[in-house]
Amino acid sequence: MTTSMENICTSCGSQFVVPAAEAKFRIDRGLETPAQCPACRGASRASRNIDLLALYERADSLSPQDGRSTNARSGGDGRSRGPRRGGVTQQRYSTVCAACGSDTTVPFVPRGDRPVYCRDCFNARKGT
Ligand SMILES: [Zn+2]
Ligand SMILES: [Zn+2]
Known part of the structure; x- marks a missing residue:
């Protein structure tokens, strides 16, 4: 109460x-x-x-301008660079590999004016 x-x-x-x-x-x-x-x-x-x-x-x-210069130049290098976050967020488009004919996805829009390869075939071509 x-x-x-x-x-x-x-x-x-x-x-x-x-x-x-x-x-x-x-x-x-x-x-x-x-x-x-x-x-x-x-x-x-x-x-x-x-x-x-x-x-x-x-x-x-x-006490003019004291304690102001301690933190001026440290840090500031941890900025995130670009939209990539572990490579998972990238938009992918499904298409068919021009070499082995299997379904695959590519990180760009397949235009048809040049062959599109799956990752395996792409790496194989690049490697040799
Ligand atoms: Zn009053
Ligand atoms: Zn392939």
Whole structure:
């Protein structure tokens, strides 16, 4: 059984609801219920972030361009080259070998203006 709590913002004076989950979270940890509405809390958090950012920027300008050159030239050679992936994805067309007459597939469209050989016959012709 959880109930949400109502509270008055100390910053803008408007009533706001502390969600049950947040109220339980705070009670479990012995924290005070929030004194500001979510909007004001968000605003103060944002301004805190701005302060932090300003701090970081100042720290950055104190050490100019340090730690930037460590990773500049390493890697970058592992790019995949071409569409081939293990030679399996290539489109093949079925045809008949001009030498042995058996059905085979070739990686190009058979046009009929030159003989098409199966792999065995092709390798045999190339080899000799
Ligand atoms: Zn408020
Ligand atoms: Zn053949």
